[in-house]
Amino acid sequence: MPKSPGLVSWKKLPIGMFILEAGNSVKFKTGDWKSMKPVLDKEKCIKCGQCWLLCPDMAYSQDEEGYYISNLNYCKGCGICASICPKGAITMVLEEV
Amino acid sequence: MGKRVAKEVSIAVADAVAQCRVDVIAAYPITPQTHIVEHLSELVNNGELDAEFVTVESEHAALSVCIGASATGVRTFTSTAAQGLLFMYECLFIASALRLPIVMVVANRSVSAPISIWNDHGDIMTMRDAGWIQTFSENGQEAVDLVYHAYRVAEKAMLPVAVNLDGFIVTHVVEPIELLDQELVDRYIPPYRPKYKLDPKNPITVGAIGVPEIYTEARKALDVALENSYRTIVQAWKDFEKISGRKYQPVETYRMEDAEVGMVIMGSLTETAMNAVDKLREEGKKVGLLRFRLWRPFPYRDFLRAIGKVKSLVVVDRALSHGSTGGPVGIEIRSALYQSNKRPKIVNFVAGLAGRDVTVEDFIEMFEKGYTYMTKKAPFFYEIYGVKE
Numbered sequence: 240m241p242k243s244p245g246l247v248s249w250k251k252l253p254i255g256m257f258i259l260e261a262g263n264s265v266k267f268k269t270g271d272w273k274s275m276k277p278v279l280d281k282e283k284c285i286k287c288g289q290c291w292l293l294c295p296d297m298a299y300s301q302d303e304e305g306y307y308i309s310n311l312n313y314c315k316g317c318g319i320c321a322s323i324c325p326k327g328a329i330t331m332v333l334e335e336v
Numbered sequence: 337m338g339k340r341v342a343k344e345v346s347i348a349v350a351d352a353v354a355q356c357r358v359d360v361i362a363a364y365p366i367t368p369q370t371h372i373v374e375h376l377s378e379l380v381n382n383g384e385l386d387a388e389f390v391t392v393e394s395e396h397a398a399l400s401v402c403i404g405a406s407a408t409g410v411r412t413f414t415s416t417a418a419q420g421l422l423f424m425y426e427c428l429f430i431a432s433a434l435r436l437p438i439v440m441v442v443a444n445r446s447v448s449a450p451i452s453i454w455n456d457h458g459d460i461m462t463m464r465d466a467g468w469i470q471t472f473s474e475n476g477q478e479a480v481d482l483v484y485h486a487y488r489v490a491e492k493a494m495l496p497v498a499v500n501l502d503g504f505i506v507t508h509v510v511e512p513i514e515l516l517d518q519e520l521v522d523r524y525i526p527p528y529r530p531k532y533k534l535d536p537k538n539p540i541t542v543g544a545i546g547v548p549e550i551y552t553e554a555r556k557a558l559d560v561a562l563e564n565s566y567r568t569i570v571q572a573w574k575d576f577e578k579i580s581g582r583k584y585q586p587v588e589t590y591r592m593e594d595a596e597v598g599m600v601i602m603g604s605l606t607e608t609a610m611n612a613v614d615k616l617r618e619e620g621k622k623v624g625l626l627r628f629r630l631w632r633p634f635p636y637r638d639f640l641r642a643i644g645k646v647k648s649l650v651v652v653d654r655a656l657s658h659g660s661t662g663g664p665v666g667i668e669i670r671s672a673l674y675q676s677n678k679r680p681k682i683v684n685f686v687a688g689l690a691g692r693d694v695t696v697e698d699f700i701e702m703f704e705k706g707y708t709y710m711t712k713k714a715p716f717f718y719e720i721y722g723v724k725e
């Protein structure tokens with residue numbers, strides 16, 4: 240068996256390899272690429288939402304208490320949230336595998 | 337039938353683009369393409385053409401705008417040359433793989449360094465592998481006709497098309513040109529209605545990542561699409577003949593019927609080479625000429641048919657492929673012949689770089705080389721014709 244057999248026949252691919260189903264990226268957990276993950280210190284957080292706004296992977300969503308929590312299934316570990324947080328509430332820590 | 341009117345070819349090409357009811361034009365001016373896009377911007381400015389003209393900051397942006405616009409389902413146009421084409425390079429491969437029917441006119445010009453604004457095919461030959469349909473014109477009328485053809489083909493095959501015309505030698509010449517009647521253009525190029533497009537009401541993803549498990553299949557699909565576009569291209573020329581009376585085919589031949597030495601050429605030098613053929617024919621020499629109008633997909637069957645029983649084939653390239661075994665056309669031809677049972681000697685010249693004149697006498701000399709090598713071993717590589725030692 241070849242190592243990376245094709246997923247779909249080339250004949251069945253939509254033209255231009257368009258993806259015709261909206262919002263399908265939810266199905267692809269790209270979070271395993273990262274080496275560092277953001278850890279939130281709720282004591283320091285003022286719920287300003289800048290991390291949510293600027294995360295390039297839209298990994299943040301608000302919990303019931305209004306804190307912004309990164310979904311590590313999609314977080315790529317870029318550290319933008321940590322560097323942008325005005326309160327220094329986010330620390331990037333090495334992810335254990 | 338339309339009327340033949342004397343026009344600068346660039347203007348006529350722009351008029352033809354406008355007749356195709358293009359929606360978005362994005363271009364950055366570069367010699368010798370400038371008059372084409374200037375005239376289009378005039379038409380938009382004067383309200384004669386209902387299109388968006390995006391004045392971009394670079395060619396990279398020009399093609400990117402066309403890619404984005406085309407993905408929303410509208411008809412697009414851009415034009416460039418030389419460094420401009422090179423600056424578009426990464427986007428070229430995206431346009432074809434996303435199957436966007438963008439039409440681009442390339443006013444062929446040599447690439448720097450040294451800086452040159454003059455004509456050869458050094459620019460376009462760099463995009464041989466980019467997945468675009470590519471056609472070459474010999475004169476103004478043909479350039480205009482290839483523009484109409486390009487839109488019809490692009491939107492049927494769902495592939496981008498590059499129409500080539502030689503910088504200055506074709507672009508800046510005033511020629512009697514017949515534009516099609518608008519009504520015929522509208523029939524030949526119906527409104528563009530793609531199956532899928534970027535539309536907020538029905539979101540899709542264009543340009544997604546292709547992991548190793550799918551990239552090969554995506555590229556195979558493009559490869560087959562380009563190969564299959566051959567039929568669409570030929571059919572579109574047949575349909576064009578019906579409305580215009582002008583007949584086009586992938587490979588044009590001139591006095592090849594009983595030729596023993598053939599010459600292969602592309603672009604505007606063909607007309608000079610024809611004169612050389614006529615002169616040699618008067619002396620009783622059996623020579624002929626063939627010209628690729630279609631370059632991608634490479635029309636190898638037409639080519640093999642067209643060469644008949646020639647004993648040697650003089651290939652005149654207008655570009656170098658540094659460090660390789662031939663000029664771009666020479667390499668292609670040797671490769672096409674290898675799996676066939678035809679074995680003419682190949683004599684490969686690179687000539688007419690950066691607009692250097694190639695005269696009737698030069699072509700005669702090249703034909704004579706073809707005769708010389710008919711009976712002896714031809715050189716393996718290529719010769720840069722007329723280089724001063």
Ligand code: SF4
Binds near residue numbers: 283284285286
């Ligand atoms: S940017 Fe910092 S302070 Fe603002 S919500 Fe995010 S973690 Fe809290």
Ligand code: SF4
Binds near residue numbers: 276
């Ligand atoms: S590290 Fe980057 S990807 Fe992860 S949550 Fe922060 S901003 Fe988003």
